[in-house]
Amino acid sequence: MKLSSSMAYGSSAEMMFGFARKPVETKQGLTIGGGYVIPEIVPHPRPGSEKTIKTLLREFERANFDALERCVMVGHPHLVVENEHVYQMTANPGWGGEIAAQSVRQTLEFKDKYGLKSAYRSTIADIRKPDMVNLRDSEPTSKVLESFNECAKYSDIISIESLGGKEISDYSLIRNDITGLLFAQAVLGGRDMEWLWSQIVKIAKKHDCIAGGDTDCAQANTAMFMAGGFLSKDIPHTLAALSRAISAGRTLVAYECGATGPGKDCAYENPVIKAITGVPISAEGKTSACAHPDLCGNVMGAVCDLWSNEAVEYNNMFGGSTSAVFAEMLGYDTAAMNSAISLGYQKEYQACLVNSDRYRGPHGFMLCPDNAWLIGKAVVDNNESMYTRARAAADKCGKLMLGDPLLRMTAFEKESLLSYMKEMQSLPDKEEDFIDLCLSKYGKVKGFKPASYGL
Amino acid sequence: MKHSPNSSRIFTRYDINIEVARPKIRDISEDKLLQKVADCVVKGDEEAIESAVKEALKTRSPLKVTNEGLIAGMKEVSRLWDEGIYFLPQVILSSDTMIAGIDLCEDKMGKAVKKKPKVVTHTAEGDIHDIGQVIVNALLNAAGFDVINLGADVPVDEVVEACKLHNPVMLTGTALMTTTMTAFPKIAEKLKELGLNIPFVCGGGAVSEEYVTSFDLGIWGKEASQAPGMAEDALNGLSWWEMRTKWNG
Amino acid sequence: MSRLAIAMDIGTSGLRAQALDLSSRDIISTVITTRHPLPGANVIDHIHFALEIGLETANRIIIQAVNRIILELHINTEKVVRLAVCGNPIQLSLFQGIEIRDLAFAGKRKLESLGVVSPEREAVITATRNIPGLNLPAGCDVIIPPSVCHEIGADSLAMIIQTGMLEKDETSLATDYGTNAEMALLHQGRVFTGSTAAGPALEGQQISCGMLAVPGAVSDLNSDISCQRLIVLDSEMIPAEGPLVDMSDGSVIDAGSGVRPIGITGTGTLAIVLQAMESGLILLPCIRTMDSRLHLTGDIFFTEDDLMNAGKAIGSVRAGHITLCREAGIGLDDIRTAYMSGASGTYVDPVKAQKLGMVPPRVKTVFQVGNTSLSMARDLVFDLSKLDLMSSLADKLREHHCLFAASDTFKKVFILELSYWTEGMPISMYRKFLKKYGFPDLPPPGATPEIVHTVKRDIDDLGRMGLTIIPDIGGKVRATMEGCTACMNCVEECPENAITIIQEADSAAVTLDQSLCSGVACRRCERVCPHKCFDLSRFFCITSEELATPWE
Ligand code: B12
């Protein structure tokens, strides 16, 4: 696999929501990244419904139907429906496949009946627990691959939220250990992604399905959620931002293996990915508050191609089922963006989104298109190894944060950031040396098996 | 891309605001001389307090120096401690400094400065563990109460006598030993006999809520930091029973 | 025919005894108990019990326990001609059955109002018959060493003598790291003593998963690649390698070879605090894990309250050291040699103890000397002249005893400790205050000292017949409570699980384990009984016949 060495965009000024350098077209003729933003609804089954395939089919049937129907009701022209697998759907690969078949049928029905353009994405659950099994060779591993096969038969897009490196990142996060995060996310995560994605891409090709993309949800989002809002003090937001910068190099591996996008919604690192690769990305922010709060609710829309709600449990609200309600909200969000495009106000609208969150916190700051592009540049300029590019990204991110006086940090966050920067500087330059160091440092962390990563 | 020059209507950095508000020792008085007095209290500068107070007393009334310099400075110390910026030894030092300053003002006036009402504090008969009491004293002083400190190992009758003499709004007791805490119900009993229904806050490692609330007048004090709030309640006329309902259970 | 002797240490948290052969000077057997037979966890609880239930009863329970220990030594008691008993003044007074009220209330004013006259507590050699109930031949001598004052007893004299510190001309400090933490500072021929009542945390009590040093107890931790290797006492009480764990969630990386850990000793507690502070899992006063606890394995944990208790105990020791240095007019860094005694002092890693502040920062040598109380008792039975040595030392110590209770220095320093451990005051501010007060400075630890283990374990030689551990030294006493409906309220209320109830034909029998009960300061069982029929004293105020052999 060749590590990316160039940027898809000459500068951040060229990056805009709704437009990707390499748009993707689905089987039903929906173009993603082709000049407009599309809502992506993600309903989640209620607990209990996962007991049998029958109850699951019924649950998704309702949830997906409600979303599609609401789009027609209020006049949204397009929609992507994503179903993220609960454990059982991947553990029984046939289940995921059956649900995908049913869902695609639903989207076709809406196309036939009303002309609604829609697409269906299956996101396979990574049921390989890094601290329990060998990621490359275990029963869960074969289930995951089999699941991809089953779903790719029907779905328009397939994706996953892979877990490689999580055993070490969890360990490192509560210890505020940047070295551990680099190792977990870049070295381990990257290697696992390479192994996994080269296979996913093959499967997708075989079934003429789109290999969407991955996310470092398991690691960078854990950091982001733990850093929390302005009231939490356990993990500095600056560490979460560095973890995000590191995650870019990890998520990038999917595209280097041949994935084409659209990227996964919860990959907050996607603006960096888009800057490097030009693939369309999904993103989430204010309308995913149903799933978790974040400090970048608007800015995440700045360069998105799909706009998602992350996950909402299927339940009833005054305005209908959650699935319908969120499809409606997402659709109006994107309608506003698309209006801006058609009026030629997209730059202004983008400026509004960016200014909302640029200085709200480190995450919002580093994910603004200009900073995301610069971090991406650091990634491609340091492509000797997955480690070097991740370290360079984190370093760039740290420097950007320290360099803009308008980004304010608490003393704790600033001090922590300075100490991470110092620590990163003291790390070896070569990946081999770094791996040696980390194997001796983290060799005994519970459940860590170098073999999972071919080390 | 344009950048908004002002973000105040866009978002509020509560984290930074809290922090910015924090380490700042706030100015207490616009009057330079009084500010200097307050400064000595805030810094716990026992050496400089004398000259600062004397200097201020040349031109300002003892009452003004006390209220707007010494007590106001101590209030700031309490705030700093509440916010976790100051630590106990600093509070105690400041409290001592303030008392030294008040003594000077009282000398000048020839009588006691009128403070908030009295609170009698003691450590139980047979017990010398008075550190909890030392902390309670400092915090009550800081809150402006007139603390009658009976010290440690105080016999039951002496506590009762002191209550008769001073008629405090509140009585506190500290006991760290299970053998000495038994003095508390005895004190409470005697006070009741005398018709002195003084709220009696008992604290210290040995005593439990269950124990203290098993006799009349008793209110359990978990943390020394509760003492000023409890004394305020007593000052506002809450009965021991109302105080117990509020602070215990 | 060989004559035998018994050496015994009556400690607050348990008793230890050895049978000795007077002619060959061999140790025959050793017995330890895992608890003290009286209810409660500290001397005050024991005294409180004696005050409320009666000195005679307390004395009898102790004698019963001593008898049981003698039985477990498995020797022919007919041949025993000497028993030497060492311990603190409270335990020795309870053993003798003499006045204890002067020990109960340190406040002078209270003692005056009670009209208590302190007994002399000088060295005595008496005959068995003067200690009623003791199961030893009538002619056997009972040797009881002297006390210095109410808080410095024969156990402290033992420490000073057994360490051999007096024989060397250097500034040294001996500390018994126990509940009462007695300490002695030798400087230019003068000995300054003090006692800090550190609390039972140093002996693994008042800690959620704490326990005394018994097989299975975690006595130390060694950090091993960002995880912790637990050191667990094996059946011979020798520290062995146990599981390797990640303290943040208790996951076990490898199970190790040794005994399965069942709890944490005082030294284990210290090691946890230090290792977690060093790895950033503790940022005083908080534990920074998901559930604010540290985990040693699935079921052994350490809470923020435990941290606070440990901190107070550690802090009171350091405050004591600083106070003694100020008395002697020296700095902490003038102390060249440290002696660590007591169970905790033997098993604790001196380097860790030093990092935590319990060993002076610049010592060159640390001696770990084991249980000096027991070895003193051993020396006494072999050589009666040691008793005079103890008496003359006691006189000498009275000159420079520092009553921490009356010391302003101690009070001020302990407040600094409280602030450091419970408020997170930085050590730099601690030092600033020391300077401001004109107290000795607290420099950070210097070069690693040389460590000399004079013993391999707390009790070095267990004798040819080895060690017997008595886990149930307290009597289990049964009583029927008139009016009891077996509602089980008392059983559920008891925090120590000391009560069991057996429903019989027409009444219910309540059984209480005396050594589990936390004592007369608790009495929750009585308060919760709906029929007010539970009477705690019933389990203790019983005739000796009833209690004859409670353990059978
Ligand atoms: C420091 C200490 C000492 C110092 C005391 C110095 C001094 N001037 O106070 C010295 C070394 C002198 C000492 C001596 C003794 N001690 Co001592 N000591 C301790 C120790 C380590 C800490 C106690 C302490 O100061 N805590 C800090 C203070 C701040 O806590 P506190 O008083 O509980 O107050 C807090 C709350 O309770 C509350 N509070 C308290 N009062 C009030 C009042 C109000 C109004 C409110 C709202 C709140 C409140 O606020 C505070 C926190 O915010 C404890 C062990 C431990 N780990 O806790 C043993 C301990 C208290 N001591 C004990 C003993 C036995 C003794 C001795 C008898 C030992 C001996 N054999 O000689 C002697 C003599 C004491 C006597 N007769 O009076 C025992 C008591 C056991 C029992 N069941 O009763 C303890 C528990 C240790 C133990 N387990 O063995 N001791």
Ligand code: SF4
């Ligand atoms: S509840 Fe009763 S039996 Fe249990 S510890 Fe307390 S006093 Fe002892």
Ligand code: SF4
């Ligand atoms: S609480 Fe009273 S009635 Fe109930 S079981 Fe206990 S002794 Fe019997």
